[in-house]
Amino acid sequence: xxxxxxxxxxxxxxxxxxxxxxxxPYNLQxxxxxxxxxxxxxxxxxxxxxxxxxxxxxxxPGGKPLSIIESHVIMTYLAAKTNSPLYPxxxxxxxxxxxxxxxxxxxxxxxxxxxTLFETRFPEDVPAAKKHFGILGRRCFETIExxxxxxDYFVGDYSIADIAHVTWVNRHAETGIDLAGYPNxxxxxxxxxxxxxxQRGLKxx
Numbered sequence: 001x002x003x004x005x006x007x008x009x010x011x012x013x014x015x016x017x018x019x020x021x022x023x024x025p026y027n028l029q030x031x032x033x034x035x036x037x038x039x040x041x042x043x044x045x046x047x048x049x050x051x052x053x054x055x056x057x058x059x060x061p062g063g064k065p066l067s068i069i070e071s072h073v074i075m076t077y078l079a080a081k082t083n084s085p086l087y088p089x090x091x092x093x094x095x096x097x098x099x100x101x102x103x104x105x106x107x108x109x110x111x112x113x114x115x116t117l118f119e120t121r122f123p124e125d126v127p128a129a130k131k132h133f134g135i136l137g138r139r140c141f142e143t144i145e146x147x148x149x150x151x152d153y154f155v156g157d158y159s160i161a162d163i164a165h166v167t168w169v170n171r172h173a174e175t176g177i178d179l180a181g182y183p184n185x186x187x188x189x190x191x192x193x194x195x196x197x198x199q200r201g202l203k204x205x
Contacts, residue, residue: 004054
């Protein structure tokens with residue numbers, strides 16, 4: 001059985017979307033990071049990083065339990081477990097998928113986490129930080145707008161590279177980004193967000 005330790009953040013939603021996409025049964029274990037539940041001793045035994053998401057597979061390789069942190073690794077693990085085309089086997093294509101999936105993980109995501117922090121959650125107004133991360137946020141959208149021109153997906157067919165971005169683009173309104181200014185991103189986002197698996201993965205529960 002698979003257990004996904006989760007909170008409905010963009011990173012947490014990546015793991016949930018992937019589970020929905022590969023069609024494996026799983027238990028959703030809610031870990032409320034806002035009240036510090038992720039810092040509890042019991043959760044540290046599951047995830048030494050004390051972050052979400054964490055995937056626990058009671059029947060991992062060799063039939064042994066395996067605990068995995070980091071949403072990118074969770075997605076690639078599930079793809080390998082199910083031989084999913086969402087993580088292509090062709091080496092050249094896989095490198096490109098990794099490139100864009102990690103862009104979502106390490107560039108796009110952290111930038112928008114900071115935009116959201118200073119725009120909606122920080123108790124004090126910090127104009128310099130808002131300006132700085134606002135510029136970086138718009139630059140991120142400009143990057144994927146240019147990349148998605150003439151493309152249905154980030155790399156060839158639908159893949160984990162798309163999942164790595166859709167959970168963050170889904171929060172665009174919170175950061176003051178109007179997708180009307182990014183028509184390629186808007187077209188791509190509407191296509192991905194229409195998938196039933198993605199809709200289930202983006203649920204707030």
